[in-house]
Amino acid sequence: MKSNLEDIARAAGVSKMTVSRVLRGGTGFSDETRDKVEKIAKAVGYVPNRLAVAFGADQSGTLVGMCVPRLTSGLFGHVLDGVDRALSRLGYQLMIGATNHSADEEEAWVRQVMAWRPAGLILSGRTHTPGTVDLLRASAAPVVEIWDLTTSPIDMSVGFSHFDCGAEMAQFLIRRGRRRAGFVGALAQTDGRGADMMGAARLEGFEATLSRAGHPLIGHEVLHDAPGFYAGYYGLETLLARQADLDVVYFHNDEMAIGGLAYAQSRGLRVPEDIGIAGWGGMEAASILPRRLTTTVVPTTAIGKAAAEALVARLKGEAGPEVTVIPTRLVPGETG
Amino acid sequence: MKSNLEDIARAAGVSKMTVSRVLRGGTGFSDETRDKVEKIAKAVGYVPNRLAVAFGADQSGTLVGMCVPRLTSGLFGHVLDGVDRALSRLGYQLMIGATNHSADEEEAWVRQVMAWRPAGLILSGRTHTPGTVDLLRASAAPVVEIWDLTTSPIDMSVGFSHFDCGAEMAQFLIRRGRRRAGFVGALAQTDGRGADMMGAARLEGFEATLSRAGHPLIGHEVLHDAPGFYAGYYGLETLLARQADLDVVYFHNDEMAIGGLAYAQSRGLRVPEDIGIAGWGGMEAASILPRRLTTTVVPTTAIGKAAAEALVARLKGEAGPEVTVIPTRLVPGETG
DNA sequence: AGCAAAAAAGTTATCGATAACATCCGGGGC
DNA sequence: GCCCCGGATGTTATCGATAACTTTTTTGCT
Numbered sequence: 001m002k003s004n005l006e007d008i009a010r011a012a013g014v015s016k017m018t019v020s021r022v023l024r025g026g027t028g029f030s031d032e033t034r035d036k037v038e039k040i041a042k043a044v045g046y047v048p049n050r051l052a053v054a055f056g057a058d059q060s061g062t063l064v065g066m067c068v069p070r071l072t073s074g075l076f077g078h079v080l081d082g083v084d085r086a087l088s089r090l091g092y093q094l095m096i097g098a099t100n101h102s103a104d105e106e107e108a109w110v111r112q113v114m115a116w117r118p119a120g121l122i123l124s125g126r127t128h129t130p131g132t133v134d135l136l137r138a139s140a141a142p143v144v145e146i147w148d149l150t151t152s153p154i155d156m157s158v159g160f161s162h163f164d165c166g167a168e169m170a171q172f173l174i175r176r177g178r179r180r181a182g183f184v185g186a187l188a189q190t191d192g193r194g195a196d197m198m199g200a201a202r203l204e205g206f207e208a209t210l211s212r213a214g215h216p217l218i219g220h221e222v223l224h225d226a227p228g229f230y231a232g233y234y235g236l237e238t239l240l241a242r243q244a245d246l247d248v249v250y251f252h253n254d255e256m257a258i259g260g261l262a263y264a265q266s267r268g269l270r271v272p273e274d275i276g277i278a279g280w281g282g283m284e285a286a287s288i289l290p291r292r293l294t295t296t297v298v299p300t301t302a303i304g305k306a307a308a309e310a311l312v313a314r315l316k317g318e319a320g321p322e323v324t325v326i327p328t329r330l331v332p333g334e335t336g
Numbered sequence: 337m338k339s340n341l342e343d344i345a346r347a348a349g350v351s352k353m354t355v356s357r358v359l360r361g362g363t364g365f366s367d368e369t370r371d372k373v374e375k376i377a378k379a380v381g382y383v384p385n386r387l388a389v390a391f392g393a394d395q396s397g398t399l400v401g402m403c404v405p406r407l408t409s410g411l412f413g414h415v416l417d418g419v420d421r422a423l424s425r426l427g428y429q430l431m432i433g434a435t436n437h438s439a440d441e442e443e444a445w446v447r448q449v450m451a452w453r454p455a456g457l458i459l460s461g462r463t464h465t466p467g468t469v470d471l472l473r474a475s476a477a478p479v480v481e482i483w484d485l486t487t488s489p490i491d492m493s494v495g496f497s498h499f500d501c502g503a504e505m506a507q508f509l510i511r512r513g514r515r516r517a518g519f520v521g522a523l524a525q526t527d528g529r530g531a532d533m534m535g536a537a538r539l540e541g542f543e544a545t546l547s548r549a550g551h552p553l554i555g556h557e558v559l560h561d562a563p564g565f566y567a568g569y570y571g572l573e574t575l576l577a578r579q580a581d582l583d584v585v586y587f588h589n590d591e592m593a594i595g596g597l598a599y600a601q602s603r604g605l606r607v608p609e610d611i612g613i614a615g616w617g618g619m620e621a622a623s624i625l626p627r628r629l630t631t632t633v634v635p636t637t638a639i640g641k642a643a644a645e646a647l648v649a650r651l652k653g654e655a656g657p658e659v660t661v662i663p664t665r666l667v668p669g670e671t672g
Numbered sequence: 673a674g675c676a677a678a679a680a681a682g683t684t685a686t687c688g689a690t691a692a693c694a695t696c697c698g699g700g701g702c
Numbered sequence: 703g704c705c706c707c708g709g710a711t712g713t714t715a716t717c718g719a720t721a722a723c724t725t726t727t728t729t730g731c732t
Contacts, residue, residue, distance in 0.1 A: 002394075002474065002475065004717095004718055004719085005718065005720095014681075014682090016719075017681075017683080017720075018680080018681060018682080020718095020719065020720060021681090021720095024720090027679090028679070028680060028681075029681075030680065033681085045471070045474050047447065047450045047451055047471070047474075047475075048451050048719085049453065049717090049719075050451040050719095051387060051390050051391045051394075051453055051717090052391055052687095052717075052720090053718080053719055053720075054387050054391075054719095055385075055387045055388055055390075055391040055687055055718080056686070056687050056718075056719055056720060056721090057719090058338075058385075060387065071416045071420055072417045074413070077407055077408045077409070077413045078407075080407045081406070081407040084407055084434055085434075088433060091448070093431055093452065094433070095430065095431050095432075096420070096430055097424060097429075098417070098421075109424070112424075113429065115383055115385065115386040115387075117385065117387050135381070138381050138383075139383075228620065229620065229621070255621070283621075284564065284565070340687095340689085341688070341689065341690095342688080350712090351712050352688085352690090353689090353690075353691095353711075354712080357711090360690090363709090364711075365711075366710065369710080369711085384688090384689085385687090385689075386689095387687090387688080388687075388688035388689050388717095389688080389689055391687085391688080391717055392688075392689055392690060392691090392716070392717050394717060
């Protein structure tokens with residue numbers, strides 16, 4: 001059923017080349033020829049073969065690969081949306097993958113995708129295997145690393161500093177009079193190798209700033225579990241069993257913070273009077289809560305959009321920015 | 337930097353064909369040749385060119401296109417995750433797109449993707465433009481329609497019946513003694529053409545069952561807004577302004593139901609004593625609530641997995657099931 | 673009319689992998 | 703010694719679009 005340029009050319013009594021020129025809207029043909037070719041192309045339902053075009057050019061031209069840690073993350077869903085809106089409007093196709101927080105899975109994905117000769121890639125995070133870096137450097141495709149900012153990106157970087165997020169939250173909580181802070185985090189899924197803590201830089205920034213202010217971190221609990229509601233609930237339970245005298249707890253993300261909030265309520269602890277709760281990420285659903293969660297809002301869609309735009313600029317030969325900072329915003333709320 | 341079979345062949349002193357045979361793990365070469373070729377391929381960092389393979393075969397072989405209404409939807413994020421896990425394990429690549437609830441945008445996306453000659457497609461919903469259907473029928477690629485079940489799918493269908501979801505909820509609420517039900521929904525984004533109500537079949541099933549039971553739907557409010565927390569909040573406000581005597585309200589989804597819950601609380605209405613609230617979808621974050629939301633849980637990941645498996649079965653020439661029903665589950669909760 | 677210039681159209685080569693077919697070579701059977 | 707067989711390897715054609723180039727036709731001008 002599929003027809004190609006030659007079929008149309010034969011039907012129109014012209015050459016393939018003329019058909020190609022007409023359908024790409026170039027010049028070098030008469031109005032009469034154009035009408036005839038366009039009519040036939042429409043009649044036979046011609047669908048161009050990008051495989052052939054891409055193969056001939058030895059690069060896909062309009063294929064962009066994007067890899068995120070998890071497809072089920074609300075935050076990355078919005079990043080993906082920002083990228084998709086910006087790219088699809090310009091005729092690019094998006095090939096996606098998930099690392100499940102494993103650098104090895106990322107390498108496997110990059111290897112698969114490179115076989116399609118993508119025009120560009122968007123990766124999440126700044127930690128990659130040496131094999132991944134080799135693959136990327138060997139190709140001419142521009143790469144945007146999003147989320148964690150890198151001062152020395154492979155190519156380009158769009159995001160924010162997790163360290164600064166943690167530091168800012170520490171400062172804020174100290175200003176609000178908190179003196180005995182704890183932290184509840186989550187481990188990324190292991191993959192044989194040691195598991196990294198997710199958003200570890202946030203804890204570092206938090207801890208360093210607390211120490212500098214003279215009120216060091218009292219305790220922390222890192223769960224080996226998906227960073228969701230239940231991990232927050234049980235994480236706070238475990239942490240308080242060890243350190244009952246905390247006056248504020250900083251959570252890995254809003255879902256976990258909400259879980260912590262639920263635990264505090266179940267124990268009869270008043271928030272924020274008895275204990276403060278702070279999250280991170282700016283989860284939409286947090287607006288469910290009767291009182292606004294103290295958190296850091298991450299402009300996810302803007303990151304996706306900026307990443308797509310930086311990539312496209314580079315693809316068009318313009319000198320895109322090497323590092324784009326998308327500032328996060330601490331939202332005071334009523335729980336911290 | 338990129339090398340091809342010929343480079344390796346030259347270095348190894350053999351022909352391209354022999355290299356191809358070795359790297360694909362076939363037969364017809366000596367151990368000595370295999371070792372030499374494999375060593376060189378690794379040394380030069382050979383990455384096969386799937387563009388060339390796909391082009392030669394006149395179909396991509398391992399490229400699957402998937403289109404969802406919104407990338408930011410938590411439910412579809414999980415569907416996407418189910419599909420990705422099932423497919424990436426088998427070496428397929430996933431090309432995604434979003435319709436933003438517009439059949440025309442879906443057609444545009446399908447047209448773009450067909451140019452890549454995908455091995456198969458996964459679409460969401462059963463409403464497509466005639467142009468989309470033509471494109472799909474003209475290609476040999478198998479198509480899985482997910483989410484809404486269709487009795488007459490283009491090819492295959494995996495999902496559940498929205499009508500039945502609505503009907504089941506109506507039965508449940510009547511059993512709980514509700515007699516004056518209302519509904520709050522949301523319009524899909526318009527695209528010039530008339531906007532369809534999202535999940536319209538759910539309202540139909542709800543309404544039909546209520547009528548049959550002798551307690552017809554009293555009122556409904558359909559907002560022209562994203563189906564989120566605020567739409568639920570203001571939707572209930574508007575509905576109650578017109579019909580103050582409702583004893584239960586069924587919402588388009590859990591986000592909206594939670595918004596409705598917030599409005600009820602702000603008005604001093606007791607839930608479920610003064611008014612019942614029911615949602616749909618099984619949003620994870622709903623577990624945040626002090627009392628469990630009455631809702632219908634949709635097994636999103638299972639739908640994605642089943643869709644991927646049905647597609648792969650068809651691609652392997654097996655006769656996959658035409659229609660796969662993934663049952664939803666009504667969760668009673670304490671709000672309805 | 674004649675001729676140059678521009679417009680319209682055609683030809684050829686190319687991209688990488690692979691199926692299908694062709695060839696080469698050594699060893700065993702007669 | 704010759705022939706056949708089969709394992710190892712090489713050769714050719716192919717897929718669709720397009721860049722670069724060439725040829726043909728038309729137009730405009732004197």
